Amino acid sequence: MKPLLLLITLITTLNAASEPYIFTNNDGKTLEDTIIKYDIEKEEVLLENNGRQPLSLFSETDQRYILQWNQLNGFLSTMRFKLTLDKDRWARMKQEQNRTPVYIALDRRPHFDTLIHQTTPLEEYEEYSSIELDAVGFSLKLRNQNFFPLENITVQSKAIYEETLFQTSDSFYESESDLFDEIITEQRVRVREESISMLVPLEEITVHSATAILTEQKLDRTLLTSEEEEEEEDTSSIEGGDWSDHNRDREDDFVGVWFRIGIPDPSGQLTWRHISYPDDLFEELIWDEL
Amino acid sequence: MKNPKRKRQLIGSSAALISLIVHIILLSLAGGIVALRYFNKTPATFEVTEQKKLERRQLDIPVQVEPFMQQMSKPARKTTSRITANAPQMVNIPQQGTYVEMAPMPTFKSSYTNFIQTDRTMIMKSKYRETGYGLSAVDFFGTRGKAEKVLLIVDASPAMVSEDRGGLFAYQTLNEELRLIVDNFRSSTLFNLILHDHDHVAHYQPALVPATAHHKTNLLDWVASINTNVAQLGLNKTEATSIIPTGNYELPVTQTDMTGWLKSAQLATTMQPEIIFFLSGDWGSITDPDTDLSYFARKNKLNQYLDQRLETLLSDEDVAEEWEEMSLELEELVPVTEKMLELENQARFDELLDPKIVAYADEILWENDVDIPDWILLEEPEEVGIYTADTRYTFEEIMQTLFVFTMEIYQERGFPEMNFVLLEKGGSSLNNSAETASLLTSTEKYELLTDMLDARFRIIDAEDPIDNVLDQNIYDIMDMLEEEAEEELL
Numbered sequence: 052m053k054p055l056l057l058l059i060t061l062i063t064t065l066n067a068a069s070e071p072y073i074f075t076n077n078d079g080k081t082l083e084d085t086i087i088k089y090d091i092e093k094e095e096v097l098l099e100n101n102g103r104q105p106l107s108l109f110s111e112t113d114q115r116y117i118l119q120w121n122q123l124n125g126f127l128s129t130m131r132f133k134l135t136l137d138k139d140r141w142a143r144m145k146q147e148q149n150r151t152p153v154y155i156a157l158d159r160r161p162h163f164d165t166l167i168h169q170t171t172p173l174e175e176y177e178e179y180s181s182i183e184l185d186a187v188g189f190s191l192k193l194r195n196q197n198f199f200p201l202e203n204i205t206v207q208s209k210a211i212y213e214e215t216l217f218q219t220s221d222s223f224y225e226s227e228s229d230l231f232d233e234i235i236t237e238q239r240v241r242v243r244e245e246s247i248s249m250l251v252p253l254e255e256i257t258v259h260s261a262t263a264i265l266t267e268q269k270l271d272r273t274l275l276t277s278e279e280e281e282e283e284e285d286t287s288s289i290e291g292g293d294w295s296d297h298n299r300d301r302e303d304d305f306v307g308v309w310f311r312i313g314i315p316d317p318s319g320q321l322t323w324r325h326i327s328y329p330d331d332l333f334e335e336l337i338w339d340e341l
Numbered sequence: 342m343k344n345p346k347r348k349r350q351l352i353g354s355s356a357a358l359i360s361l362i363v364h365i366i367l368l369s370l371a372g373g374i375v376a377l378r379y380f381n382k383t384p385a386t387f388e389v390t391e392q393k394k395l396e397r398r399q400l401d402i403p404v405q406v407e408p409f410m411q412q413m414s415k416p417a418r419k420t421t422s423r424i425t426a427n428a429p430q431m432v433n434i435p436q437q438g439t440y441v442e443m444a445p446m447p448t449f450k451s452s453y454t455n456f457i458q459t460d461r462t463m464i465m466k467s468k469y470r471e472t473g474y475g476l477s478a479v480d481f482f483g484t485r486g487k488a489e490k491v492l493l494i495v496d497a498s499p500a501m502v503s504e505d506r507g508g509l510f511a512y513q514t515l516n517e518e519l520r521l522i523v524d525n526f527r528s529s530t531l532f533n534l535i536l537h538d539h540d541h542v543a544h545y546q547p548a549l550v551p552a553t554a555h556h557k558t559n560l561l562d563w564v565a566s567i568n569t570n571v572a573q574l575g576l577n578k579t580e581a582t583s584i585i586p587t588g589n590y591e592l593p594v595t596q597t598d599m600t601g602w603l604k605s606a607q608l609a610t611t612m613q614p615e616i617i618f619f620l621s622g623d624w625g626s627i628t629d630p631d632t633d634l635s636y637f638a639r640k641n642k643l644n645q646y647l648d649q650r651l652e653t654l655l656s657d658e659d660v661a662e663e664w665e666e667m668s669l670e671l672e673e674l675v676p677v678t679e680k681m682l683e684l685e686n687q688a689r690f691d692e693l694l695d696p697k698i699v700a701y702a703d704e705i706l707w708e709n710d711v712d713i714p715d716w717i718l719l720e721e722p723e724e725v726g727i728y729t730a731d732t733r734y735t736f737e738e739i740m741q742t743l744f745v746f747t748m749e750i751y752q753e754r755g756f757p758e759m760n761f762v763l764l765e766k767g768g769s770s771l772n773n774s775a776e777t778a779s780l781l782t783s784t785e786k787y788e789l790l791t792d793m794l795d796a797r798f799r800i801i802d803a804e805d806p807i808d809n810v811l812d813q814n815i816y817d818i819m820d821m822l823e824e825e826a827e828e829e830l831l
Binding site for chain 2: 223
């Protein structure tokens with residue numbers, strides 16, 4: 052349903068640009084006709100009923116209308132105004148470590164107000180902890196293959212991803228709770244907007260989306276002693292109780308990126324072209340609802 | 342037909358004879374034609390012409406002719422163990438910074454911000470600079486880098502001049518080093534300095550400025566005025582702290598919990614330098630002076646935990662009694678601490694030394710081997726309702742915070758270069774401790790951080806620790822206090 056709607060919108064936009072228009076010449080005489088084509092070299096406009104007419108024949112307002120119509124026509128052409136989307140990774144970091152988990156007791160010393168700590172290593176356990184951070188971004192190449200410049204281009208993008216969060220801290224005591232490995236997922240939408248005042252013929256410009264920051268985190272506490280040994284040992288409460296292995300992980304999910312590129316139509320309203328990753332993302336989602 | 346067989350034989354013989362005769366005629370004709378053609382053709386003849394010999398001319402200018410082999414001047418053949426016949430050609434690898442010269446050429450086939458290359462460093466460098474003239478080689482306490490936009494972040498907290506780091510003298514040494522670093526900046530290098538003291542962060546200028554003589558002098562004067570007086574350590578809290586614009590991305594660490602180098606880094610990224618150098622004394626907002634355990638605290642949770650912990654302790658009558666006793670003992674130690682400090686400072690004054698810098702209130706008691714009552718541990722920590730792990734941020738949360746606020750600003754330019762220097766305490770013997778094994782100390786955490794960022798990290802030794810002039814005895818002090826009290830009564 053959505054693709055059909057978009058197609059209708061596009062056709063309507065094109066039709067709107069090709070609707071009959073009442074032109075006025077320099078002497079104030081009017082003429083109702085529809086533009087078929089504009090020749091930038093000869094500065095002639097081809098009208099449906101009145102054939103070729105020089106641009107200078109029209110009033111200044113209509114000249115602007117014709118040029119704007121031509122620009123929109125060039126903008127909407129996928130051949131003459133090319134869009135290429137590329138996925139990129141702008142930064143990536145990873146840290147993993149094996150360590151002895153600890154329980155840190157703390158208190159404030161009365162009358163001195165100093166914080167005191169006591170660190171108890173939980174030597175029965177080995178903890179593997181890792182974090183991987185990824186800054187994913189997209190670059191959009193805009194290439195003007197028209198014989199005329201395109202002006203006042205607006206590029207908006209939305210990078211969408213799902214961020215995951217642990218519900219509890221990594222406390223040993225929390226590890227006994229059901230919520231320890233539970234995660235909350237929240238959708239993040241990062242918006243970026245850029246304006247390009249002019250794209251001259253054969254010029255290629257690259258604009259970028261906002262970055263989607265994806266995190267992957269793992270925590271894996273392994274009990275080093277066997278169950279029999281564990282039974283023999285007296286595991287005091289400070290050592291984290293007598294629960295066995297516990298682990299949890301979370302991984303953010305990249306949904307996609309949606310670029311919309313707009314240019315003012317003859318009425319001054321922005322007409323948009325869309326490109327996304329995955330290709331059908333912009334057909335499935337609604338821009339204003341993101 | 343009397344004899345038909347004989348008749349068939351005669352017919353067959355005649356036919357064969359006729360065929361033979363026709364063939365002979367045809368062959369004779371063909372042979373005749375060929376013979377006629379061959380004999381009519383004139384035979385081919387070779388004409389021998391005498392070729393003229395070129396006369397050798399005498400050279401007008403005498404030239405010394407060398408043998409060809411000598412001209413080539415080939416080296417003597419050598420036998421090598423190499424398998425490949427040709428030696429690899431020398432390749433000119435550009436020095437760091439030389440690409441700058443070709444960086445900002447405006448072309449139509451370019452990105453909006455000029456470059457589309459796979460080499461992120463090149464993109465980064467090219468975007469930052471217009472010319473290569475401002476490129477400065479920086480050696481920041483042993484960590485090196487080359488850039489046009491440099492930001493220095495220096496810890497100015499009182500911990501940097503603690504007694505175990507050599508006191509005020511430690512900062513003087515750092516200042517001297519900083520003076521050399523700043524002096525070496527080219528005038529077209531853009532730079533700035535951020536100082537931090539826990540929550541308080543102050544910048545020299547709100548944006549990067551050219552390293553002109555004027556700015557260099559002003560900056561160094563500003564730094565030189567800090568940590569010079571024991572009565573006024575750290576940053577001047579009356580001065581407004583720098584306002585750090587917060588971004589739109591969610592950070593694991595809240596803005597109120599962001600302190601020290603992390604808070605400074607957030608401010609630094611808004612200025613978008615190419616390289617950031619950090620000089621810090623500790624990792625987090627809380628550092629245990631005894632074990633060097635360091636972490637960023639969740640301040641609200643921490644205060645809440647401490648209050649609830651006390652409440653839990655006091656809810657048990659027996660424990661409450663024990664706690665009251667401990668509290669009384671500690672209360673009695675307060676005047677002892679003050680007296681010890683007073684005497685120590687008096688002794689230092691007599692020896693023309695700076696007064697003692699107190700890192701934490703009961704420090705002097707430890708130094709004079711005063712028995713401090715043990716604190717009461719909770720038998721059931723979960724009774725508090727808040728776990729101690731909730732009162733601090735994990736290393737991973739700090740990493741994520743740094744990555745997120747940096748990449749929010751830098752985006753397609755990639756993560757900037759960051760180098761870290763840690764001013765370690767003198768006489769530190771923290772190896773193999775529980776904190777080290779669990780990667781909880783400042784040193785361990787910075788090592789993990791720099792490993793992750795692929796950054797340079799250096800630990801610099803502090804000056805020799807300052808020892809107390811006096812070796813005080815608690816009983817003497819208590820007697821002294823009693824005498825003073827009696828005198829007052831009289």
